[in-house]
Amino acid sequence: MARPVMKPVFEERMRELLPDKEDFEKYNEIIHKKPLNYIRCNTLKISCDELFNRLKKKWNVVQLFPDYPEIILIDQELGPGELGNAIEHLLGYYYVQEVCSMMSVLALDPKPGERVLDVCASPGSKTTQIASKMQNSGTLIANDIKLDRIRILAANLERCGVMNCVVTRNDGVGLCVRLAETGFKFDKVLLDAPCSGEGTLRSSAKTFLMWNPKVIKKISREQKKLLANAFKCLKIGGSLVYSTCTHAPEENEEVVDFALKNFPVRLEKLNLPLICRPGVTSWKSNEFSKDVSKCCRIYPQDNNSEGFFVSKFTLLDEISPFIPQNFKNGKY
Amino acid sequence: MKFEFYDSKKRKKLIEQLNERFGVTEIPKLLFETGKERVRGFTGDLTIDELYDLSKITNIEFLGAYLFKPDEERSVRLGFDACVLFNKQLSKNIIDISAEQLKIWMKGENLPFVIQKGMYLVRHENDFFGCAISDGEKLINFVPKERRLRRN
Numbered sequence: 001m002a003r004p005v006m007k008p009v010f011e012e013r014m015r016e017l018l019p020d021k022e023d024f025e026k027y028n029e030i031i032h033k034k035p036l037n038y039i040r041c042n043t044l045k046i047s048c049d050e051l052f053n054r055l056k057k058k059w060n061v062v063q064l065f066p067d068y069p070e071i072i073l074i075d076q077e078l079g080p081g082e083l084g085n086a087i088e089h090l091l092g093y094y095y096v097q098e099v100c101s102m103m104s105v106l107a108l109d110p111k112p113g114e115r116v117l118d119v120c121a122s123p124g125s126k127t128t129q130i131a132s133k134m135q136n137s138g139t140l141i142a143n144d145i146k147l148d149r150i151r152i153l154a155a156n157l158e159r160c161g162v163m164n165c166v167v168t169r170n171d172g173v174g175l176c177v178r179l180a181e182t183g184f185k186f187d188k189v190l191l192d193a194p195c196s197g198e199g200t201l202r203s204s205a206k207t208f209l210m211w212n213p214k215v216i217k218k219i220s221r222e223q224k225k226l227l228a229n230a231f232k233c234l235k236i237g238g239s240l241v242y243s244t245c246t247h248a249p250e251e252n253e254e255v256v257d258f259a260l261k262n263f264p265v266r267l268e269k270l271n272l273p274l275i276c277r278p279g280v281t282s283w284k285s286n287e288f289s290k291d292v293s294k295c296c297r298i299y300p301q302d303n304n305s306e307g308f309f310v311s312k313f314t315l316l317d318e319i320s321p322f323i324p325q326n327f328k329n330g331k332y
Numbered sequence: 333m334k335f336e337f338y339d340s341k342k343r344k345k346l347i348e349q350l351n352e353r354f355g356v357t358e359i360p361k362l363l364f365e366t367g368k369e370r371v372r373g374f375t376g377d378l379t380i381d382e383l384y385d386l387s388k389i390t391n392i393e394f395l396g397a398y399l400f401k402p403d404e405e406r407s408v409r410l411g412f413d414a415c416v417l418f419n420k421q422l423s424k425n426i427i428d429i430s431a432e433q434l435k436i437w438m439k440g441e442n443l444p445f446v447i448q449k450g451m452y453l454v455r456h457e458n459d460f461f462g463c464a465i466s467d468g469e470k471l472i473n474f475v476p477k478e479r480r481l482r483r484n
Contacts, residue, residue: 045416081482090438090479091416091459113377139376141386147393154394155478161417163360164376166386167394178389 003032004208010198013213017247017280018299026301035202035306037074037083039094040102040125043132044161046093048072054088065273070132071102092159097125098203100298100308103272104192104243105129107296107312112137114187117179119172119230122149124156126192131162140165141186143175173229180232187238191230193223195244195251199307202300220250224258231263234315239268243310247297249283252309256295257288264317267291270310275302279311335395337380338363338371346371346400349408353451355423356410360396370411371400407451412476415453415460422460426453427471429461437461438481443471 006014006028018024041048048069055061060076063069072094074083083089083096105126110116110133121127121142131140142157142165144150150169157165168175172191179185196216197207227242234240242259244251256279259265270276279295281288298308338346343363350356360373362380374396378386386392399414415422427447429437434456437443447466454461454471464471 085482087434087438087459087481090481091461092413115377136375137377139378143390150393157394158397158413159479161397161413163373163397163417165394165396166374166376166378166383166392168386169391169393175390182385182389184386 004205006208007211009213010211014247017249023301027299030300030304031201033202035098036304037076037078038097038099038102039072039074039083040097040129040132041070041072041094042092042128042160043070044136045091046088051088051093054093058086068102068106068273071099071273073099092161095125095128095156095160097129098306100199100274100303100305101125101245102129103274103296103298103308103310104190104241105133106272107243107270107310108188108190108239108241110134110138110140110188114138115185116140116188116190117186117230117233118142118190118192119176119226120144120192120194121167122146122153124153124160126190127153127165128156128160128162130190131157131160131165134164136162136164138164138187141168142166143168143170143172145169145171172226176226176229176233180229184233185235185238186233187235189230189234189238189240190243191227191240192243193226193251193255195219195223195246196248197245198247199245199298199300199309202306216248216250220248220254223251223255227255227259228262231259231265231313231315232319236315236317238315240265240313240315241310242313243308245306245308247299247307247309249280252297252311253279253281253283253288253292253295254286256292256311257286259313260289260291263315263319265313265315267294268312268314269294270296270312272296272310274298274305276310277302279309334367335364335383336366338365346402346408349402350400350410353407353425354410354418354421354453356418356421358421359399359418362396363399364395369401370398371402372396373399403451409451409463409465409474410453412462412474412479415462419458419460422453425451426455427464428455431456434461435481437471437473438475438479439483440473440475440477440480442473444469445471447471
């Protein structure tokens with residue numbers, strides 16, 4: 001099968017993000033390789049040590065991050081469906097999850113007893129990770145908009161033994177508005193926003209074909225709207241993690257910059273176990289707040305992973321019902 | 333999703349059944365039925381009133397996890413995941429199966445097994461693989477379809 005190629009506009013944008021020629025070549029090489037097989041131990045059902053000791057009898061497994069023993073790399077070629085058809089998977093002892101997608105929840109750092117909202121939860125990799133960190137206590141509200149996606153989410157929650165979760169079906173904006181109006185406030189909010197998916201080229205080659213620059217602007221507007229409303233459900237002093245699986249600055253730093261300029265929030269510096277590059281402070285003709293450099297850009301060539309973006313906010317004050325800058329008539 | 337929450341009397345009766353049959357005494361505080369005669373448990377800190385308030389402003393599709401299915405004839409059946417979640421409490425009516433039998437069981441097939449009629453837990457080594465009903469000659473399989481081994 002012919003190797004998929006980047007669309008010219010996409011290549012041009014990536015070269016702008018990765019101006020070093022060698023760096024770009026490394027990127028262009030790795031995005032055509034299959035991603036590594038990572039799993040995450042589901043500590044609601046089994047301890048990390050117990051799972052690791054079981055799996056090492058059948059696979060070559062490695063715990064790369066001493067502070068995060070739940071992250072396990074299967075360092076060998078696997079047959080099709082081998083991870084999903086293993087007894088340990090059927091019992092819900094682990095979740096197959098790309099390592100960079102685990103970073104959002106590590107940044108969010110949910111604790112037992114907290115109230116947490118996952119605005120765009122399906123298929124549930126991060127939701128189950130949150131529940132695991134919460135040890136099935138507190139309350140986790142996991143929302144998504146489509147019923148077919150919610151069924152997948154629910155199946156994953158059942159398999160992982162998640163018992164502290166309320167699964168809701170709403171559009172994210174409407175849900176946040178109603179929750180805020182009725183006084184439901186959360187210690188932590190995860191907004192892993194729908195995005196153009198530029199970071200998923202290794203696992204989903206169709207992204208090469210589907211990528212469209214026009215979509216990025218539209219998604220960026222929706223992401224800002226989601227984020228603006230997600231802040232409303234946060235307790236003062238609470239944390240919100242905004243993440244995407246794309247490299248497009250319009251969907252990442254531009255959204256973060258919008259939040260910094262319109263809401264009483266502080267951007268936090270992140271300490272994640274992957275190599276992170278700072279957020280870009282300018283893109284095309286736009287200059288962003290210098291603070292956006294605290295965001296974390298994860299590139300495939302740095303970590304032998306997929307691509308990802310993570311940022312973390314703290315809400316400093318009550319959100320007043322004002323119209324943010326460039327927010328009139330629902331436009332951003 | 334419609335919830336019918338268990339009151340303390342109903343909860344106590346369920347615990348008695350679970351204890352008598354399997355040795356389970358600790359279960360989530362909030363139990364409810366959802367119309368499919370299935371008992372789900374919620375370990376979150378929202379009260380029943382807060383859950384009702386939440387259901388007024390949002391579409392609640394699922395709550396907590398499926399744990400038990402009451403069975404008039406044979407006491408109560410534990411769900412596949414409940415067996416894993418409560419594995420440290422399970423102490424009665426356990427059938428140990430071999431690796432070969434496990435392969436058959438996890439494909440969703442009934443297992444030839446002569447034992448007194450009733451509800452049993454299926455175990456291989458330290459793992460529990462759901463409940464089985466014995467008709468005296470075989471163990472009837474309840475492994476959910478999505479959790480069965482795919483045939484190669």
